[in-house]
Amino acid sequence: MLAAFLDDIRDHDIIAPRLMAERLRLPMSQLAKLARVNRNTMTAKPASPAIQAKLGEIARIIARAAELAEDEGRAIIWFKYQPLPGWGNKTPEDVVEEGYPDAVMDALERMAAGVYS
Template sequence: MPNALNMAATGFADERSPFLSVGRVTALLGVTNSELAKLIGVARNTLAAKSGARKVDQALSPVVRILAMAAEMAGDESRAAIWFKHQPIPGWAGKTAYDLVSEGKSDKVLAYLEAVRSGVYA
């Protein structure tokens, strides 16, 4: 991961712990904890459990990387969130990044963003 992306992703850190902030991601995406849990494939109770923090962090990491990369490209986080939830990705039958992440295909979204950044789909 490039250093600029690491810096952007650190904006999603929880100030009170070494992990990513569930609250920050839910607020940005405008989703509930239940919706976020379903999106990243963890039980809703795991989001709040201290014992689940590492698992949540690992599951949330691809979403944060996608949002950070999209924000860097779109100019700000709110545009990135709108893109993530509503903009169909070419070649995926009208599916959005949100849809693909919920299907466990975060890697495909990241690859798409890398390709766009490289000018492949520009």
């Protein structure tokens, strides 16, 4: 699933912010906020290692969720709308935006192991 998702959001050797925003159905300003980078910097220097690392975190989360859900569309809906256990009413998108993408990946790995809380 990771390869298919990355193929859809990649432009040559980089994750293209515009393609990722389209795939996640987000405006560029929201993707920049989610990645915790300046929108202008993300647009002007999409190949920068810092921006690629932030976008890569998001891509890995979506790809892992897609593996578990067996559907990329469901994974995106989960990411945007499903409250994450242990985080109150915050969605995975909210948690990533707050700077905790590893917590979302940990939650996905717990789900994969059959632990849902």
